[in-house]
Amino acid sequence: MHRIIIPILFLTLSIFQGTAQQQQKPITITGKVVDSDSGQPLEYATFVLQSAENPDQVTGGITDLSGNFEVEASPGTYNISVEFISYKTYSLQGQTYNSDTNLGSITLSPDVAQLAEVEVVGEKTTVEVRLDKKIYNIGKDLTTSGATISDALSNVPSVNVDIDGAISLRGNENVRILINGKPSALAGFGSTEALQQLPADAIEKVEVITSPSARYDAEGTAGILNIVLKREKTLGFNGSVNVYAGHPTNGGITANANLRTDKFNFFTTIGYRYREGPGNGFFDTRYFDPRQDAFLDSIAYDRNIEDRNYDRINRGINTNFGMEYFFNKQSSITASYFFRGGSDEDLTTNANDYLLANNPQVGTTRSELETEKDKTHQISLNYINRFDEDGQVLTADFQYAVDSEEQNGFISEPVRYNNTDNTDINIPREETYETQDQTEYLIQSDYVLPFGEDSQFEAGYRGNFENEVTDYRLLQENASGILELNVNQTNIFDYTQNVHALYSQYGSKFGAFNFLLGLRMESTQLKGKIESELTEEELQEEFSFPIDTDFDNTYTGLFPTVNLIYEFSETENVSLGYNRRINRPRGWFLNPFPSRSSRTNIFQGNPNLRPAFSNAFDLGYLKRWGKMTLTSSVYYQRETDAFQRVQEQVFITGPGGSQVEVVRNIPFNLATNNRTGAELGLLYNPFKWLRLNGSLNFFKFSLDGEFNGVDYSQSNNSWFGRFSSKVTLPGKIDWQTNAFYRGASDEVQGRSDGILSINLAFSKDLLNDNATISLNVQDLLNSRKRSSFTTTDFYDQNSEFQWRQRQIRVSFIYRINEQKKRGRPGRQEDYEEGQF
Incomplete structure (x- = not known):
């Protein structure tokens, strides 16, 4: 999280740079940050310029959707560093820039040690608790590969799918099924038959909402099951095939x-x-x-x-x-x-x-x-x-x-x-x-x-x-x-x-x-x-x-x-x-x-x-x-x-x-x-x-x-x-x-x-x-x-x-172009229903 906030602090500090430096005409440093394995742009990577003569003078920025960055600075000599979560830091010392400069593509390599840490954390955060719901990430459930959504729901706590395919929540069959927070034909018109035909591979997480807030339908005396489908946030092309x-x-x-x-x-x-x-x-x-x-x-x-x-x-x-x-x-x-x-x-x-x-x-x-x-x-x-x-x-x-x-x-x-x-x-x-x-x-x-x-x-x-x-x-x-x-x-x-x-x-x-x-x-x-x-x-x-x-x-x-x-x-x-x-x-x-x-x-x-x-x-x-x-x-x-x-x-x-x-x-x-x-x-x-x-x-x-x-x-x-x-x-x-x-x-x-x-x-x-x-x-x-x-x-x-x-x-x-265990920050946090 601090790597996202750091550039904002850098831009704030740059306002208070010395008067002599302010009087110089600024130059622009541009470039692009990409993944060393796939060549995909890395969004929200941090680019930092630190004055070699006065280390307290720092500026920088964040890469955009295409991995590009653009930073204004005064002419001078700088130490460069580029950081991105789960990647090794890229750095160069004593670089002098007196005019606009394009640094080209800067490649970052995955940090294996950090990736291992991310994997462990992912296992611990399988259950999230919010004010009005519990969220279960079932993407790591091995038993759902090749199965249906109905099969996947049978592994979610508080949920029971009986041998007829009827879904109940805490033993009560009057449960409302939503897809991405809304009623949907994907869940069937008031029945669960469609869930027995759709692949479980499409599910990212299941929200068990036993005390729904006013945002949700009042339908369903047992509560609500909200099935959130996967949507890729990374740039470039990626996909998967399951046979x-x-x-x-x-x-x-x-x-x-x-x-x-x-x-x-x-x-x-x-x-x-x-x-x-x-x-x-x-x-x-x-x-x-x-x-x-x-x-x-x-x-x-x-x-x-x-x-x-x-x-x-x-x-x-x-x-x-x-x-x-x-x-x-x-x-x-x-x-x-x-x-x-x-x-x-x-x-x-x-x-x-x-x-x-x-x-x-x-x-x-x-x-x-x-x-x-x-x-x-x-x-x-x-x-x-x-x-x-x-x-x-x-x-x-x-x-x-x-x-x-x-x-x-x-x-x-x-x-x-x-x-x-x-x-x-x-x-x-x-x-x-x-x-x-x-x-x-x-x-x-x-x-x-x-x-x-x-x-x-x-x-x-x-x-x-x-x-x-x-x-x-x-x-x-x-x-x-x-x-x-x-x-x-x-x-x-x-x-x-x-x-x-x-x-x-x-x-x-x-x-x-x-x-x-x-x-x-x-x-x-x-x-x-x-x-x-x-x-x-x-x-x-x-x-x-x-x-x-x-x-x-x-x-x-x-x-x-x-x-x-x-x-x-x-x-x-x-x-x-x-x-x-x-x-x-x-x-x-x-x-x-x-x-x-x-x-x-x-x-x-x-x-x-x-x-x-x-x-x-x-x-x-x-x-x-x-x-x-x-x-x-x-x-x-x-x-x-x-x-x-x-x-x-x-x-x-x-x-x-x-x-x-x-x-x-x-x-x-x-x-x-x-x-x-x-x-x-x-x-x-x-x-x-x-x-x-x-x-x-x-x-x-x-x-x-x-x-x-x-x-x-x-x-x-x-x-x-x-x-x-x-x-x-x-x-x-x-x-x-x-x-x-x-x-x-x-x-x-x-x-x-x-x-x-x-x-x-x-x-x-x-x-x-x-x-x-x-x-x-x-x-x-x-x-x-x-x-x-x-x-x-x-x-x-x-x-x-x-x-x-x-x-x-x-x-x-x-x-x-999909990494099973590597997470990359997306463009921006997607707005999620009931996230408060």
Whole structure:
């Protein structure tokens, strides 16, 4: 830091040089500072002129974006020195200059000793704590090479990614995902599927924001995960290529390139991935009373055993390219385009055995082939103006994104055996066709105004406008073997969510005390229109609850935030945060037409859902020792009108008007949810070759509510922990182990067993550290399975589900003009959201 400040001091001292020297006509000394290995210009290098006759007389300057410097001085004899962090100092003694002089290119060589120090420091600063968030640098995580963003998030403390890909924060799935501080099509429209397709190599860091300031969306009662993508700041051309392959069959390539000049920054990333994801499931359902199934032609059974196999093929391509133009050192504008395309095939084979008094009655094999094609386009514009060095900043953003998905399902269920007297059992075929078209606009502007050295005011506006149209058709085979349209299930659902937000916040520091106070106002409009051949009255009869086929609801709320930190020292502090949050139901939670995960199990949305609101408190403590960092917190959250899924036994209309009994999963504003928890994290670097990281999160929640006369009140304790170790073996081979365990927990209607998962990774640098080869094993013990027991008023069920089996992957990364462990200061510190 002192090397950046020194030139300013030099320029100040030069004002007070002697009178005789001031009367001389000044001369100009110019030149350029470059890296000795790559020839790249070095920005912010320090050039110093010291008078040989009077060493107290000093002047100098800093190199610009192109590595150039220009310094005015009086004619005379000088000692020259050029310094840059992590490089050896260049010096010349007794140089006489009586006229303007160009020194040409001055080359600096890396200082190996300093580089080693920088590497150690980098390991220690993996966790950063700010007033409203914790920042985790996951760039050094070996297990993410060739993996997806979703895989990378599973290694972040406080975060859990379950076997279905659902992301939770401190055990709460209502978490808001942002990309570079903003909602983005890169994170998907309200889902996490896109994160399972994008490469983890694009991530620089993940911000875990459990007590968001007023700058951030009020959406997400659990908090916010902000994924910050990499952006190169160094001049010249650089890039990297990552190629990987593994078993079960998966492979891909990701390449990125960056070209930066003093006026332009061009950047691009492109990737292709192919992945086969075999999985399996087992479901044993025991009904309290025998039931008749219209599809099985009135065969009675009281038990159904399902043995499922999942064969998935995921293909995807993603690309992002853009350009940043620098008007000057203070302001720039960035334009970028993002595209993601996917073509997936999922084949689910489900062997069903229907029993009565443990005697097999009928066996079928249900085959469901689902194909999906999706395309996402996003255009982004960003303007930033740093008015002065004090931190006054104005930013403006615009995003436009469109997404189209086409999902087709082909379902058949031939009979394997029949031990009954009825020989006419024929389960009809089904075909489903669904398209989703989504559009999103985002307009945002933020302004930061510092007051002195320790205070800051901030204000801004964000408008987020989303529309989603879902067109769903269900065809079922009739008695004549012809597919006909099921008008009771076919529909078009047009859903719109518009959110306007205004916020302001003020932060300051008084000695060891820091605070950040904010207030955010959000106005939400939720609109939905259902087009169906059924009338509203017929829909209510079909779905057994009131339905508004054309609703338009507006909610306006104030969301205060308070974040406090008291610093006992530079290495110890305590923090306190409070915030009010909102949980808005997404479109698929509102669509009343069922989606069919199986013939007898459906998920159905509820257009009557209202947003849920929460108040949360968080008390944290941080302590750093020489080789150890401790982070801890206790938290409490109270959520009202929380919507929970419940299972009900209902009848829906099947082929020919038959009434088919199914298990319906449907969300309702069920209860008040109180959640209390504590978490502990420990980072320990006992030696340069060993890094240990562990975290533990314990939480308890209690529900208080009932539905249709059924009391769903319950209390539940659960916990999860993770451990990571990184060891440098002989031969400079890095070995990393990540272990995760989620404890057993009680659910609304049952209990889930604990889950253990272990990942291993080995890596070795090659070709003068320009390349890295790594071996990665995901779920070493093949134990990442969800086992659960569910009980309702009409059945008990034991189940086991494994989304993806153990995976082995080898990756090779080659870097062009990128140094793996050498950091170079950038043009200027990028403005970062919530940096105060």
